Amino acid sequence: MSETICSVETVGDAIVQILQLRGVNCLFGGAPTSMIEALANPDNVNENSIRGIVTPHEQTSVAMAHGYYAATGRPQAVYLYSTVGTANGLNGIINASRAHIPMIVIAARSPIAEQRGIAGARDIHVQWSQESFDQASMLREYVKWDYEIRQPDQVVSVMERAFEVATAEPCGPVYISVPRDVLAAPLQSIAVDTPSRRITKTRVIADPEMLDAAADLLASAKHPIIITSEAGRTEGGRNALAELSETGGFGVLEASPVYSNLAPEHPCHLGYIFASQVSPDLEKADVILVVDSDVPWFTARVNIPKSTRVIQLGIDPFYQQLPMRGFPCDVPLIGHTEYSLNELTSRLKTRINNETRKERISSHQMRRNHQSNQLKDAIAKDEKLTAITPLWANHCISQLISSESIIVNEYPADLRILQPQGSNSYFGPSHAGGLGWGLAAALGIKVAKPDSEIICTLGDGAYYYCAPTSCHEVAAAENLPLLIIVFNNGGWNEVKKSVISTHPGGHAARANSVPLTSFGYRADFEKIVTAFGGYGAKVEKADELQSVLHEAMRVVREEKRQALVNIITQV
Template sequence: MAEEVRVGPSAGPRELREVEIAEAYVEALLAHGVSYLFLNPGTDTFPIQEAVAKRRALGQPTVETVLCPFELPALAAAHGYYAVSGRPQAVLVHVDVGTQNLGAMVHNAQRGRAAVLLSAGRAPYTTDPAVRGTRDTYIHWLQEQLDQHGIVRNYVKWDYELRRPDQIGEVIARAFQIAESDPPGPVYLTLPREVLMERVDRVLIPDPSRFPPARLGAGDPDLLRRAAEMLVRAERPLVLAAASGRTRAGWDGLIALAELLALPVVEWRTRANFPADHPLHLGYNYGLEHGLSEADVVLVLDHDVPYIPTRTPLSEQATIIQIDLDPVKERIPLWSFPVDLPIRADTGAALPLLAAAARDLLTESDRRRIAERRDRLAALSNAQRLAWRQQAATYASTRPIALQWLGYCLEEFRRENPDILFIDEAITSQVPLFCQVRTTSFGSWFQSGGSGLGWGIGAAIGAKLATPERLVVGLIGDGSFLFGVPEASLWIAQRAQAPVLLVVLNNACYNATKLPLTAAYPEGYSVRTGQFVGIDLTPTPRFDLLAQAVDAYGERVEEPDQILPALRRAAARVREGQSAVLDVILARP
């Protein structure tokens, strides 16, 4: 049993005596507030598994391990947990092969700015039988790579190998400090087996409060004042938001600023950024934005791709203000969007100061002009929402089910369940769903922030673990559902007691590939013959039957009048503790 001795003036650091380093690793995770270790084990992770078992047996605090039969949903779940809670969790996988199986989820964690500690074993160094943890099976030679870290180095903020046992406390402190510092992101740590199994007389776990993450704060006040002047003078302003709703302060701050200056808001719903039923909500990026080509001042908030220049050109006279944790996108090699006033800041901190500066500048003439704009935009916004709703209602009896009608029913379902939280991996179905399903509260909608498919199921599980009191609903494309290894992921949900409701948008094709093909070759052979190579997902798998194989509730929905009843039946199962999969058969694009 490890003896814990409090040291230091603040009693914050922890000194462990006579302890194995694997147990100190667990202790360090606990010190940094980690609740869950998402684990896919191997021949190199067992010292940590033994440390958890020991602490359980002795009645000591330990992390909750979530056994993941595949690595991809492990990282997706940690990402989903962080997105919902803001608290980083840990993932532990097996050497190089486990790291590779994290796959596109590492891309999502990078682009989605998810602070996660990725830990992986490392092939043992030694062949000395006197050394604990030495090589003792043939794979230990096969799994050693020239640069295991190179698998993920493009995507993580920091990578390191634990080289000495007495480093463990400071290494974990450094990992979390970098992961959580603005802009947050994943970090990667490898753990040689010999080091994990080494027993030492003394290990110090530093006080995490002495290694806090660096925060950007509100940004340069002079630049914020300049931005306020531009927005107050603007005749046709526009706000483009994608992830400013990652914090409550960002959500509230955008509402206050928009209402003060009557700023129309167009969002890409990486997060719920602005109430979708607000009279200043003016649509969605990439096809349904209003006013971009006419805008004279555009305020861009936490947006990696604020518009598609080849689809919706920006006015050459427009002034662009960008407030972002990374306004110039240093990790995107070619990012050529013009920005006249880049402000590196946390939008949650910057927006209240921007509003205060603008308020001080307003004249009576400004207030009258803003009031007129507010009335004009409210009429436009209300008419737009009504038109979307009326259009969807025309599909109430259409079979196969229209995507718009599914969205209509999901909105009715949302109104019945105020505790609902959506995880969105609907891909090409996203914008039609945005138009129907209104996000009216903070923290009600989450995307990955990247483009790696297979995120949604695991992320829903992580979101449920972070907020067990909420009804978590995943909106998952059929292709994304297959990418997400559903049999492994639903098993994780069952074992972790994290039931989720998954709505599979089954249009029987990879529409994300079909759309650019038909756009580039509108009269090509694919269109003329109707034979789309590598796109059709027919015959479609029976996703409802797959769910039943892992003790989840499964139902196939083919009739439009059965969508809402099926959602209610599935929600009842989830609230009773059983995951549910609704396989909704949609009209093919």
């Protein structure tokens, strides 16, 4: 056991030093006063120095930290300004919470002191009106832990506790508020355990008795199926899912996937169900294995027989954060996905008949070939149209994808066509659905993986919500070239479908246009990016789309600039 003794000047300086010692590479958003002073100190500049990335809007900073962790598994730090900055960042924190993304969120707080002679005392008009009785109350439901530093000698303990709670499973964001005068309080040195003595890394494997029960159910099933949303969070989890599906010939459905959970060409891949889509496979299944999926199906739309047995697997398969979740669980497998799936696979190898496995895989492949041919026919049909359909747009985008590509999607990507190949090749939005995540998350991934080629697909609503000028400024200032593709259908298509689904045959369904679902004006989004030195293009005709996309990709690859293509699509 050893300690690192750090010479510091203030509490803010101490926070910077601790972040660096705990492996934080980036501080997204900016920093409060005394942390800026510490970052400006030449004595603090070394190979482990934090990269401070200024974001003009707090939504950008939180989503960038989200993207960085998703791509690397390393939590980063975010700065939010007081109550108002916390409010701006709350949407992103909700997304991170539901996606189990750890991050250290540090927020300024109005100074406690008002009197002369105390560094950092109140001296700005807003510091009275921005103070709240309980600053963290607005986000307490969405962070795992919150605390306010009130004394200089607390700083090490508070920061260590923050990392401990954020990274303990299930992971999530934590929130620390610091009054400006406390941040500026003098401090001479801190002692920090190196390495940390707050180790949270562990290997949780499901109960052996429950694993045996699950294996027996799957082995005896006539129509078993696996549903997952996040098994591909780690490469190990993705590989374990592939091996399990091959061992039993189990078909795999990806339900609103957040990651690439199974190779698209895998013989057991049954496809994707997004948003409110349903799959007929679910009603036929007699055993369902749910792997890391908060909402595996919609009870209101799918009739799962009561005789169907359900196995739920994950570090928290019951999703205890959610106020309501009514899915049955006959066999709980509580543990890390990779290790628990591997244990389940080892049990099934002696229980599954090889002929049964081969027959299932052959059946899956025949169906996949049929569906693939249908999809190709539909794309070929749309190619001949004048207007651009989502199918044709996705096909054109698929022609850009290379082995270095990472797709970051906020709603319009059709994974049947784009087919992300490897682990960490696809990142989708949190199931919380806080719009505005995609572009900033793509920037965070680009920071984490600068050699990767980022293709960010957004709906027009998602682009509106992402504080686009903030994102484009960061891309320009930090030299983060990426391709942004906006599917501009001029409105809230999902809202329209929801209204008609809720009231089939109703007034809205019979109307020429559904009220409050059209933006009324299709913006020239491509002009916004040019204000930040980027390339912008708008395309409305199907036969022009491929050439426009290839030119935009050339700008990203060769000129190292951000590019945005505004695709005017059919609704």
